[in-house]
Amino acid sequence: MVMFLSILFAVFLASLSSVTGASVLRIDATCGFRLTTEGGFDGAVGQLADGQVRAGSGLAQSLFTWFGDAFTDQQGRGCWWTPPTSVLQCDWNQQPDHGFGIGCYGGLSYRDQEIFYECQTGDSDEVNIYLQPNGANCSRITLYADSCRPPCSTNPTEAPPQLSTTGTPGQDSSRTATTPSTPQATATPAFPPGTCDVVVADGPDEIVLIDKASPDTAYGPNPGMTVRLSPNASAIFAFRFSASDAGKQCALAFDLPAAQDQRAQYRLTGGGLVGFALLESPPKDPAAATYGNRPRVAMPLERAELRPGISVRPLEFPCPGADAEVAFLMADEDGADVCLEYQQYRPVVPIGLYLVKC
Template structure:
């Protein structure tokens, strides 16, 4: 049996993010330490809290770069990483919108708002520095361009084989168990989610994927469609997906597992469906890790398999 022990596939393409020409445009609303719609000064500085400004429009392209409604490239100005849009600027890539609508930069949905002293407005930054003061942690939510979660039957929406197209399968799957927090379970062929067990998946992304758009997808076919795999499933199907701050290893345990760098939201899974978890600029040349954990009463264990129908 020729099997790649695969969980969620990394699909490489531009299917989940439309280009500016396709009018994949959105507005942003801040929440957290500062709240309100994101407006824009005439010079392209993006502001929160200045009620004299109208909501600004942004458009995201397949490489994760953003332009504003005037066509200006949105950048992170050095050294303070201020998010603003300038005439003639080449937009910074690496942005994405998660399945829950959160704007992310390099997989993180954490931004910072820092007071300007002008009309109650705050600038937006991706990192803190000594040059900034009076800053609050925020998140930014888009009102459009959100990757959809498919609810079509697997035989219509899931490929029957992964031999065509660009995809990556996990090179490490390891469970971590809160009931046995110091036990390392090494790498496994099965993914598992229970009330105490979650699973971490490492993906190695080729350097050749630089400049492309990646999607994290979970394929969950009907058991009758499986040739060489199987699964057990019960409960409400709620699973939380998260990107981790660094890859796992064969010695990873519950207590030493990498921290979450970006929560990708909770999806209710059920057999016969495929799910786009998140779409983002491909982290070319890197190993990235994602975690699946119970967000309700889910009990799921599946044999990671490449053969039809892939799971």
């Protein structure tokens, strides 16, 4: 599993698409924003006097100015990945690097790369921020902006991709983890049009429920594939792969149908952000899995505000082959009071977490 994760990240980063940025900085500055890091290091992003961007408890949080796909610091210095180490820095008379993006939930990306690296500096708890792990004692992080976010879709009638399932309308199409089905899809926004001949949506092979209010309680097998999410309850989704998956492209997808769709059966209350994360491995013994012995997070992914009609794609990666297993965690973010309950395979329309493959 560790080797698979290494290959996943290596291929994911190596396959990033090239984007041609504008050569001249636009002067229509839209807004200011601040950055925080999550993952290997959680903290506010500031700077040294020379403009080097760092995160650490002893640094004042910097205010950056957004220019659509580039940014400067509060002194007007252009921010870029300095060669050859690709450390983030803001310099005088420097054209900023173009190709940055801010997602509607605040995730910062650069030319479609959403995973960055913090590397230790030896100065207290301060870390440098890199595009690639070229420093010392590095770990993966994500970057979040507190402003300058584009609006998320708010159309309540916007439905997720329609998948045909193995069930029949009005019948119970639930199943156990040992008999996975493969609903077929004719289209999905997970991949650009024309890039996939056949798209398949696979549900998880196992769902494990854990509760931080009862960290030593194991809830045992979950044959009904029930998902319960609350400020305390969270869910681990395990996916297994076969030899036929090798060479395909995978995308993690989460869908909640529009409230008007009478075929959708789920309960959603409360509000706030829910986070997704790639785990280091599935639980070693799902029947004995608890919040206290849950696998560690390998990489935090996108956060989203759950609401009817939402469709998010937190991660795309090359599908592994036979005998590989991947697990993801879905949990309320701090301060959220979102409560969601549904059965993964009961509805005729897709609800919950899936892997889309092509």
